[in-house]
Amino acid sequence: MDPEMEDLPTDKINGVDFKIVKTSKGGYADYSTSAWSRKTRPLTEDENKAVETHGLFNMSDYLPKKPTEVELKVMKEMFEASVDGEAYDMERFGQYFRPAGMSSKTGDPVINTNVKAETPKPIEVSTAKVEVKTETAALKTESKNKAEDILAMIRSRQKQ
Numbered sequence: 001m002d003p004e005m006e007d008l009p010t011d012k013i014n015g016v017d018f019k020i021v022k023t024s025k026g027g028y029a030d031y032s033t034s035a036w037s038r039k040t041r042p043l044t045e046d047e048n049k050a051v052e053t054h055g056l057f058n059m060s061d062y063l064p065k066k067p068t069e070v071e072l073k074v075m076k077e078m079f080e081a082s083v084d085g086e087a088y089d090m091e092r093f094g095q096y097f098r099p100a101g102m103s104s105k106t107g108d109p110v111i112n113t114n115v116k117a118e119t120p121k122p123i124e125v126s127t128a129k130v131e132v133k134t135e136t137a138a139l140k141t142e143s144k145n146k147a148e149d150i151l152a153m154i155r156s157r158q159k160q
Contacts (some may be wrong), residue, residue, distance in 0.1 A: 005036070013042045071096055083154050 007014035017037040023030045043051070067075065074096045081089070088099060 007040070009036050012048070014040045015042070016040055080158065083151060083158070 005016075009016045009018070016039065019035055019037055020031060021033045021035075023033060025032075074093060078088075078093055078097065090098075090102065094102075
């Protein structure tokens, strides 16, 4: 909250508008230059009627579900496997996460009732706590391939 704002920006009488500014940064949408207006403005009659008629949105309804403890451990293992240069293992991670573009099941859609479907084996997840160390390391600016330097640093931290 801006200390210079006396009222909440969402106040119906003394609120302010939020200006959304979309730019591009590194090929991705960037909204960091969006900001609150500095002029207060009450809601108009039409806006108040719309709120009365339709209500307000509960923005938390639009948040994605929070991952479970098991899903967090699977994410960690997927990350470690990718750092080690391993390709995505559908058999190991597919029951938890499926990359976009990977079909769910292939083959004959007619299921033979005499054949018993195999249930996927859950992956083994270690319950050891992960200790995060914060350290500052200067990357070599003259390095031609910074991504490989970063991967090397991550791998060396994992060995510690």
